[in-house]
Amino acid sequence: xxxxxxxxxxxxxxxxxxxxxxxxxxxxxxxxxxxxxxxxxxxxxxxxxxxxxxxxxxxxxxxxxxxxxxxxxxxxxxxxxxxxxxxxxxxxxxxxxxxxxxxxxxxxxxxxxxxxxxxxxxxxxxxxxxxxxxxxxxxxxxxxxxxxxxxxxxxxxxxxxxxxxxxxxxxxxxxxxxxxxxxxxxxxxxxxxxxxxxxxxxxxxxxxxxxxxxxxxxxxxxxxxxxxxxxxxxxxxxxxxxxxxxxxxxxxxxx
Numbered sequence: 001x002x003x004x005x006x007x008x009x010x011x012x013x014x015x016x017x018x019x020x021x022x023x024x025x026x027x028x029x030x031x032x033x034x035x036x037x038x039x040x041x042x043x044x045x046x047x048x049x050x051x052x053x054x055x056x057x058x059x060x061x062x063x064x065x066x067x068x069x070x071x072x073x074x075x076x077x078x079x080x081x082x083x084x085x086x087x088x089x090x091x092x093x094x095x096x097x098x099x100x101x102x103x104x105x106x107x108x109x110x111x112x113x114x115x116x117x118x119x120x121x122x123x124x125x126x127x128x129x130x131x132x133x134x135x136x137x138x139x140x141x142x143x144x145x146x147x148x149x150x151x152x153x154x155x156x157x158x159x160x161x162x163x164x165x166x167x168x169x170x171x172x173x174x175x176x177x178x179x180x181x182x183x184x185x186x187x188x189x190x191x192x193x194x195x196x197x198x199x200x201x202x203x204x205x206x207x208x209x210x211x212x213x214x215x216x217x218x219x220x221x222x223x224x225x226x227x228x229x230x231x232x233x234x235x236x237x238x239x240x241x242x243x244x245x246x247x248x249x250x251x252x253x254x255x
Contacts, residue, residue, distance in 0.1 A: 008144040009151045012090045012134045013049040017207065018219045019075040020112075022051065026064035026071050037064055042115065043073070044108045047162055047205040048152045051092065051129040052099070054108050054115055058123055065127075069095040073129060088138040094131040094148065101126070103162055110169065110202040111210060111217075157227055158206050164229040165204055172201045172236070179240040184211055186243035186250075188218050204232055 006014070021040055028037040039061045044052040051073055055062050065071050071094065078087030105126050109115050118124055131148040138144075155162075172180060177198060184190040184199040190211075192198060199218070203210040208221040220239065226232040 008136050008138070008142075009146050011088060011138055012092070012136050012146060012151055013045075013153065013207070014219075014221075015075045015077055015088060015090050016043075016045045016049055016051060016092065017205070017210070018077065018217070019043055020217050023074040024053070024061055024071060025074070026061045027068050028060070029064050029067045030060055037061065041073075042108075042112045043075070044111045044203075045205075046104055046107070046128065047158060048155045050094075050131055050152065052104055052108055053096070053127045053129070054105070054112075054119060054124060055127055056118075056121075056123050057125065065096040069097065071096050071129060086139065088136070088142075090137070091135045092129065092131055093133045093135075094129045096127050096129050099126045099128045103165070104128075106166055107203055110166075111212070113212075153206060153225075155206060160228040161204070161206060161226060161232060164232075168204050168229060168232055169201050176240075179236070179243075180211065182243040182247055183220060183239055184213075184218060186246040187239060188220060190216075190218055209236070 020042065022043040024039050024041045026037050026039075028035045037060060039059070041053050041055065041061070046052055073092045074089065075092070076084075076087060076089035078084040078089065081087045105119065108126065109119050131151055133148060134146045134151050136142070136144045136146060177200075180199050180201055181192050185192060190199065190213075197214050199211050199213045201209055202212045206222075206225040206227060208219055211218040211220065222235045223238070224235075226235050
């Protein structure tokens with residue numbers, strides 16, 4: 001949930017990085033009316049924090065933003081609240097453009113494994129919302145308009161991390177599943193089930209890593225930004241050691 005000490009721009013990025021879906025608002029072109037048209041979309045973000053959408057040319061929302069690139073996305077973190085309107089949410093405004101980047105497409109499919117079934121269909125393409133402004137509501141008195149330049153993370157100098165992301169994720173899942181499990185359990189309080197699917201890593205970015213187990217997603221934040229594979233390794237090792245210490249303390253505590 002929202003932390004009153006979190007800067008507004010960082011809070012919006014947190015909401016975007018955690019979200020699995022978003023409400024996409026475009027202007028309806030089918031009948032020429034321009035009516036606001038809301039639709040549900042799967043969402044990922046790039047390393048800077050811009051939303052990524054894998055969409056079909058056959059969908060109305062695609063025809064809409066191809067006619068007028070302006071669009072909005074609504075993301076929130078209100079699940080489980082007795083009063084959802086007390087939870088943080090952000091409306092993100094920008095223009096949608098096509099993106100031809102295999103690394104970003106792979107990032108989307110890792111986060112949404114079901115997308116692998118259609119990601120290579122000829123009518124599906126990757127798009128990015130180039131963020132221009134965002135409106136954050138994060139509790140009483142915490143209402144902010146944020147410009148895109150402030151919201152997005154400066155990722156100059158982090159190209160090496162983007163290039164190594166798939167390898168880092170594969171290495172963690174194949175060789176360090178136990179580390180993922182202990183981080184999920186001890187740092188995020190996400191307990192591993194007695195049997196069934198384990199938590200896996202789907203992505204890393206300068207601010208953290210993303211986990212998935214079946215239909216559940218989780219986000220593990222880094223203590224400080226990372227910029228390449230080595231600094232990411234150092235931070236993951238630190239988090240694993242922290243998680244193992246907590247586990248040992250819990251096991252040693254009197255019952």
